[in-house]
Amino acid sequence: GGRFGGQAIVTYASEKEASDACAGCFIPPAYTILDLTGYVRLSDDAVLRAGLFNVTDETYWQWSDVRGLSAASTVRDAYSHPGRNFSISVSYRF
Secondary structure, three states: OOOEEEEEEEEEEOOOOHHHOOOOEOOOOOEEEEEEEEEEEOOOOEEEEEEEEOOOOOOOOOHHHHOOOEOOOOOHHHHOOOOOEEEEEEEEOO
16 A cells, blocks of 8 residues: 555676776776665655665775776775665655
């Protein structure tokens, strides 16, 4: 009846080919991440949502963020995405 639900989302990205990057540029490795989300309808107007993201705590970079970054860069980790994290929210319709 739509009272509660959830989903598991698996995202995979393959490693880029060396020919896609400039010589000496960082090429991020392939990655697979798992996100889990769920919700419960507290009333007709209120919904509680929760999510656990990057469940396996994978360190990963998206190609669009690091394209052209030197492989020797000392700030490469600043471009990585968050490790395991969560969020909780409540929405209420007036």
